Amino acid sequence: MKDRIKEQSIIFFEKKGFSETSIQDIVEALNVTKGTFYYYYSSKEQLLMDIHKEYIDDLLQRQQKIIDSGESQKSKLKGIIHLLISDIARNGDSGKVFFREMRHLTYDNATEIKKRREQFRLSIEEVIRQGAENGEFRKQLQPDMTALAILGMTNWTYQWFNTAGELTAAELAEQYSSIVLDGINTRNEG
Incomplete structure (x- = not known):
């Protein structure tokens, strides 16, 4: 039942928004009581926090598998880009709730989620830093700015x-990987 509540809430939060969705909306759709x-x-906010934690924790676990893969830094970065795009395709409604509705979390809960998001970003920075150090990427790249650009895109x-x-x-994901790893100039062709 907990998963059903979460799934139904995600549907409502995505369509109506967190503020416009009531607990009554959720329980009526599930044909259960408020009890x-x-x-x-x-609370509804605790439910939203649960949705956020599940979303980011799943991404962090899958990102860590990519990082631990032993592949090149280029392959890891490409894998992370694929992870993010495939996740949005697979979990579109959850992604929308994750990106749009965080503003409704309490300060403490938002701070906790921001730390996890930062952990994800810092892992991307480290992949870029290691790739620059071992010659896979240009030395002059700023890992922090590059990671933010990848995440923004x-x-x-x-x-x-x-x-x-x-x-x-x-x-x-291949298009994005090409933009990030090859750039958009013709210098890299043939």
Whole structure:
């Protein structure tokens, strides 16, 4: 039931927003009582926090597998880009809630989620730093700015990416990887 509450809430939060969704909306859609909701969650905000933690913790675990893979830094960076795009394609509604609704978390909860987001970003920076040190990437790259650019490009995808559209998630991730790893100039061709 806890998972069903979370799934239904994600649907409502994505469509109506956190503020416009009531606990009553959620329980009516599930045909349960408010008591059932409160058995699992003390508040709507606690539910939102649970959604955020699950989302970022899953990304962190999957990112760590990529980092621990023993692949080149270039392959790791490409893997992280694929991870982010495939996740948005697979978990679109959760991604929208994750990116849009964090402002409704209490200060302490938002701080906890921001630390986890920062951990994800810092891991990307480290991949870039190691790649620059071992000659896979240009030495003059600023790992912090490059990581932010990658996250800005990939994370914004939740706003417009259509899984039934022109590109698959894998094709989009390849496009993004090419932009990041090869740039957009013709110097790198043939």
